[in-house]
Amino acid sequence: MPEPLLSLDGVHTHIGRYHILQGVDLAVPRGGFTVLLGRNGAGKTTTLRTIMGMWKASKGSIRFAGNDVTARPTPQIASAGIAYVPENMSIFAGLTVRENLVLAARSGEIDPKRLEWIFSLFPALQRFFGLAAGALSGGQKQMLSIARALIEPRELILVDEPTKGLAPAIVSNMIRAFREVKNAGATVLLVEQNFMAARMLGDTVAVMDDGRIVHQGLMAELAADHALQHRLLGLHLDKHQ
Amino acid sequence: MTDRTAEKEEVRAGAAIDWTPILLTVAVALAAIPLVGSFSTWVTLTVAALAMGMMIFIMASGLTLVFGLMDVINFGHGVFISVGAYMGLLVLWPLAGWVDSSSVFLNVAVLLLCIAFAMAATGLFGLAFERVIVRPVYGQHLKQILVTMGGLIVVEQLLYAFFGGNPITIALPQSFRGGLAFGPDIVVERYRLIAVAVGVVVFLGMLLVLNRTRIGLLVRAGVENAEMVEALGYNIRRLFIGVFVAGSALAGLGGVMWGFYQQTLTVGMGLQVLVLIFIVVIIGGLGSIGGCLIGSLLVALIANYTAFIEPKIALVSNIGLMLAVLLWRPQGLYPVTKS
Numbered sequence: 221m222p223e224p225l226l227s228l229d230g231v232h233t234h235i236g237r238y239h240i241l242q243g244v245d246l247a248v249p250r251g252g253f254t255v256l257l258g259r260n261g262a263g264k265t266t267t268l269r270t271i272m273g274m275w276k277a278s279k280g281s282i283r284f285a286g287n288d289v290t291a292r293p294t295p296q297i298a299s300a301g302i303a304y305v306p307e308n309m310s311i312f313a314g315l316t317v318r319e320n321l322v323l324a325a326r327s328g329e330i331d332p333k334r335l336e337w338i339f340s341l342f343p344a345l346q347r348f349f350g351l352a353a354g355a356l357s358g359g360q361k362q363m364l365s366i367a368r369a370l371i372e373p374r375e376l377i378l379v380d381e382p383t384k385g386l387a388p389a390i391v392s393n394m395i396r397a398f399r400e401v402k403n404a405g406a407t408v409l410l411v412e413q414n415f416m417a418a419r420m421l422g423d424t425v426a427v428m429d430d431g432r433i434v435h436q437g438l439m440a441e442l443a444a445d446h447a448l449q450h451r452l453l454g455l456h457l458d459k460h461q
Numbered sequence: 462m463t464d465r466t467a468e469k470e471e472v473r474a475g476a477a478i479d480w481t482p483i484l485l486t487v488a489v490a491l492a493a494i495p496l497v498g499s500f501s502t503w504v505t506l507t508v509a510a511l512a513m514g515m516m517i518f519i520m521a522s523g524l525t526l527v528f529g530l531m532d533v534i535n536f537g538h539g540v541f542i543s544v545g546a547y548m549g550l551l552v553l554w555p556l557a558g559w560v561d562s563s564s565v566f567l568n569v570a571v572l573l574l575c576i577a578f579a580m581a582a583t584g585l586f587g588l589a590f591e592r593v594i595v596r597p598v599y600g601q602h603l604k605q606i607l608v609t610m611g612g613l614i615v616v617e618q619l620l621y622a623f624f625g626g627n628p629i630t631i632a633l634p635q636s637f638r639g640g641l642a643f644g645p646d647i648v649v650e651r652y653r654l655i656a657v658a659v660g661v662v663v664f665l666g667m668l669l670v671l672n673r674t675r676i677g678l679l680v681r682a683g684v685e686n687a688e689m690v691e692a693l694g695y696n697i698r699r700l701f702i703g704v705f706v707a708g709s710a711l712a713g714l715g716g717v718m719w720g721f722y723q724q725t726l727t728v729g730m731g732l733q734v735l736v737l738i739f740i741v742v743i744i745g746g747l748g749s750i751g752g753c754l755i756g757s758l759l760v761a762l763i764a765n766y767t768a769f770i771e772p773k774i775a776l777v778s779n780i781g782l783m784l785a786v787l788l789w790r791p792q793g794l795y796p797v798t799k800s
Contacts, residue, residue: 314798
């Protein structure tokens with residue numbers, strides 16, 4: 221079995237006095253979509269931020285492309301080939317759309333072909349290319365945030381709830397764009413609460429609860445097994461009703 | 462209106478320059494004409510205010526970027542101004558002949574040498590200050606205030622030890638003394654015009670660097686969201702050190718200009734102007750260079766006009782201005798969006 225592109229082995233993360241991740245074991249295979257599902261507060265965002273080094277793992281190890289990146293600072297992890305699309309988008313509002321993309325292209329130059337491809341995924345970005353990113357709508361900001369991760373080829377893209385709070389039409393566009401990204405051979409770890417979207421995109425799936433991975437397998441198996449769905453994804457409903 | 466048109470108009474509106482604070486500054490200046498009473502006096506006061514405002518801007522611009530980029534409250538910034546002024550003095554002493562020479566070339570040369578040496582020395586001093594004093598207290602505001610204030614006191618005492626406690630009088634280079642007459646009643650001091658010109662050059666230079674270079678792009682992005690800049694693969698600490706050094710060097714430049722303006726150097730001159738600088742940084746919007754410029758001009762205009770019209774009010778005019786601006790715009794005149 222080939223070594224996964226990214227693997228987390230017994231990762232614990234503390235934020236202040238809170239013990240958020242309590243031994244996360246996760247493998248992200250190269251060249252596919254892995255979807256991380258789970259209820260609010262399960263630790264999905266913390267997992268992504270810990271991978272990026274924004275919160276340091278207090279125990280366990282994170283390996284990326286064969287190297288231990290657990291203790292590396294965020295810029296080094298990003299430079300190793302991981303792009304991050306945070307939940308709150310974190311676009312630079314005072315910069316233009318073009319400047320946001322130029323900044324994300326660490327070579328300093330945007331590859332015109334790559335830009336054409338991004339414009340084909342998100343045509344709104346072409347219309348507003350020279351205008352302030354802060355004035356974009358919520359959906360357009362999300363597109364820009366994703367485009368920033370795609371502007372250069374990266375080995376792995378971490379995406380945190382890209383469909384959250386977006387109108388259904390924009391979610392459909394987003395799923396279409398992600399399908400193209402998937403067809404281009406990118407490896408993506410996607411955090412998502414929308415199971416319909418997750419099912420359409422995911423090759424493999426991991427389900428989190430209480431800071432641990434409680435299930436990992438093929439998305440097709442989970443999609444076909446209603447009892448498993450109910451047990452894993454209905455579990456949180458029972459807990460929070 | 463189609464959705465797309467509405468969308469475009471929304472974006473254009475968002476990208477437009479906010480002219481209100483600029484027009485407010487002009488309105489303040491114009492409103493003072495009848496209150497001052499004499500047009501020639503108004504011109505003199507206004508040019509003096511522009512000169513003072515530009516010098517405050519030079520001194521404050523580094524501080525606002527340092528705060529915006531790394532959320533560091535540096536109360537030690539005032540001492541960079543004093544250090545800059547005294548480093549200029551070290552150049553001025555051996556070149557006293559150039560100061561009194563009637564050659565414009567020598568006069569300009571001595572000013573430029575003072576500025577260059579002061580900026581280099583203050584930049585290096587800023588580098589050491591960041592490493593020794595600021596770095597251990599990143600993210601801890603209370604400790605930053607205490608430690609940087611402590612640093613200021615220590616360095617002030619070192620300046621006392623080296624230069625003595627008495628004020629030191631310095632002379633303006635010969636060509637910069639006196640005034641230029643515009644018509645029968647209006648006389649403007651030459652040095653004030655030079656101070657305005659230096660301020661404009663610094664502002665345009667900063668705009669050029671911030672808007673036309675990759676470093677500038679990183680600084681603008683870092684002021685908004687330093688964490689995301691790191692997530693894109695850039696080392697924000699290294700960038701911050703660069704900005705800290707540049708901000709210190711600018712404070713040194715401001716110290717030289719301010720020293721020549723006052724024609725007297727005191728060790729406490731930086732601390733005296735620090736209050737004005739903080740007011741400017743707050744009302745301008747933390748991390749905003751444009752806000753820093755407009756804030757500096759507003760502070761200087763109001764200080765000069767009130768000092769002439771009602772000196773007692775002048776004592777509280779800047780605090781009053783800050784309160785009024787914060788009631789109007791709690792994040793400052795040009796708030797920087799933090800994402």
